Amino acid sequence: MAKILVIDDNAELLEMIQLLLEQRGGHQAILSADGADGLAQALADPPDLAIVDVMMPGISGYEICRQLRANPSTAAVPIIVLTARGQLVDRQAALDAGADDYMAKPATMMELLDRIDALLTRRTAAKLPFLARTIVLLSLRGGVGVTTLAVNLAATLAQTEEGTACLVDLCPSSGHVALQLGLRPEPNWSDLARTSVLDAEVIERNLLQHTSGLRVLASPVFPIAGQGLPRTVVQTMLATLQQRFAATVVDTPSALNEGTMAALEAAPVVGLVITAESPSIQTAIGTLRALKQLSAKFQIILNQNTPGSQLPAGAIEQALKRPLMWTIPFDPAQAQALARGTPLVLHSPSSPLAQAMRGLAQELARVARATAVD
Amino acid sequence: MEEQLRTTWLVADFFTHSYRISGSVDVRYRKLTDRLNDRTTAFLQLEGAYVSNIEHPTDIIASHASSVLRKHSIVAVVVARQENGLPPTHTYGSYLGTCLRKVFITVPSFEIEGYLRLSSKLDLRTVLTTGIDDFVSILDGQMRSSLRPDITFTGGVILVNKDYVDAFWVEEEEEE
Numbered sequence: 313m314a315k316i317l318v319i320d321d322n323a324e325l326l327e328m329i330q331l332l333l334e335q336r337g338g339h340q341a342i343l344s345a346d347g348a349d350g351l352a353q354a355l356a357d358p359p360d361l362a363i364v365d366v367m368m369p370g371i372s373g374y375e376i377c378r379q380l381r382a383n384p385s386t387a388a389v390p391i392i393v394l395t396a397r398g399q400l401v402d403r404q405a406a407l408d409a410g411a412d413d414y415m416a417k418p419a420t421m422m423e424l425l426d427r428i429d430a431l432l433t434r435r436t437a438a439k440l441p442f443l444a445r446t447i448v449l450l451s452l453r454g455g456v457g458v459t460t461l462a463v464n465l466a467a468t469l470a471q472t473e474e475g476t477a478c479l480v481d482l483c484p485s486s487g488h489v490a491l492q493l494g495l496r497p498e499p500n501w502s503d504l505a506r507t508s509v510l511d512a513e514v515i516e517r518n519l520l521q522h523t524s525g526l527r528v529l530a531s532p533v534f535p536i537a538g539q540g541l542p543r544t545v546v547q548t549m550l551a552t553l554q555q556r557f558a559a560t561v562v563d564t565p566s567a568l569n570e571g572t573m574a575a576l577e578a579a580p581v582v583g584l585v586i587t588a589e590s591p592s593i594q595t596a597i598g599t600l601r602a603l604k605q606l607s608a609k610f611q612i613i614l615n616q617n618t619p620g621s622q623l624p625a626g627a628i629e630q631a632l633k634r635p636l637m638w639t640i641p642f643d644p645a646q647a648q649a650l651a652r653g654t655p656l657v658l659h660s661p662s663s664p665l666a667q668a669m670r671g672l673a674q675e676l677a678r679v680a681r682a683t684a685v686d
Numbered sequence: 687m688e689e690q691l692r693t694t695w696l697v698a699d700f701f702t703h704s705y706r707i708s709g710s711v712d713v714r715y716r717k718l719t720d721r722l723n724d725r726t727t728a729f730l731q732l733e734g735a736y737v738s739n740i741e742h743p744t745d746i747i748a749s750h751a752s753s754v755l756r757k758h759s760i761v762a763v764v765v766a767r768q769e770n771g772l773p774p775t776h777t778y779g780s781y782l783g784t785c786l787r788k789v790f791i792t793v794p795s796f797e798i799e800g801y802l803r804l805s806s807k808l809d810l811r812t813v814l815t816t817g818i819d820d821f822v823s824i825l826d827g828q829m830r831s832s833l834r835p836d837i838t839f840t841g842g843v844i845l846v847n848k849d850y851v852d853a854f855w856v857e858e859e860e861e862e
Binding site: 367372396397398399400404 | 699736743744751764766837838
């Protein structure tokens, strides 16, 4: 929930926007019908976002934008100018005054909400720290949502200010990363396994481009017999990607094959994904034991991928003898996102899952940074 | 769902020879064209009028809670959405037997391009000389400042005061 300040001298419109923000957007609306009063409120208690009308008695919306930008406490507050002056020159004047976005009245409610979501996402993403690390997500029990988390995490990281993130699908049995992103998995890493020269150029050629900016190394459509990618290929590939991208997320198969082991060894942080059910926890306990030499880098991520009551977090932590790093709540919209081929974090940036993914990205970055310092 | 943040007040840009005046007109009962073409009054009341010089059209030099414009001083009115500015005879579904003519009009300080909807049998020359309406509706209009061509104003409809039309060209004909 974001705190959104709306400054508009039209009381009727203020009321409508309040309804929109609070009932549909789930945000907290702070209203001001007076420009000077609204500016004072913003400076005294900076909002997460401000919606400002241009034409108001006393002080114009442009002047409010300028003053918000000039004050350090509000300089980064996203501002949407919503005005009946809807000409190109007005748009340019709003942007010149410091607004992030501009909407001409009459605006549709959904468009306004979309713009708000987009700006809030951009702002949150901009706060995500620079990662420059490889993050591996793993579960030796299938069906816990590793690929879904990997796709959404990578899409979240691709929206950071650095904006470069790569997602690697190591699953040799027709991995679904490309499917979840609505991409045709051609080219994929099958060629990398055969090439005699594996350098940055070759790897770049095999990366897919998603519209969000995320780059993807897809797995082949048809299952591959054998071990998948050799250890040396994965090592070289991840080392190269780490040079090229701010963040590399690796989706691993539910098997400790050579490629998975190489990724686990290369990554400073491994997200061990579990669900709140006994078989998943049992498998996690086994995984931590089997990979005892690497277990210090493992962080437990609880993915609540089903609705209804769950095993309590305390009981899970007791069983695993380690704390949960992060919990991803169940989000019914995820099923539609899968069918649509658009990650939920991109389609619905204010959804519970999207918010949780941003939190997870920040926490993983914090751990990765701490690991680097150690 | 395309709900709009709509009120009973229509905001439009009114242009005189020297000023851009943005203000709200009460359209609860009548269309803007009806109000402009209503000959029982020579004035138009605006709520929340914001005034800019046309050479600096985004700088608000004055604002007033309520003001009155003399209709004869209005050169043109730019309305964002076509349905808010069209005369009743142009409502949806009344298009049969009409055609769109692309037009180019000059008025003091501005050049206006857009489309004029006419009955196909109507002689274009009569547009300015017949009828009692003072304002003619130019659809999908673009109005460019003569002195500063980089400044343009666009609208779903531009209502042009016939008294200020210097020249009127028809550029082409399009079937509707």
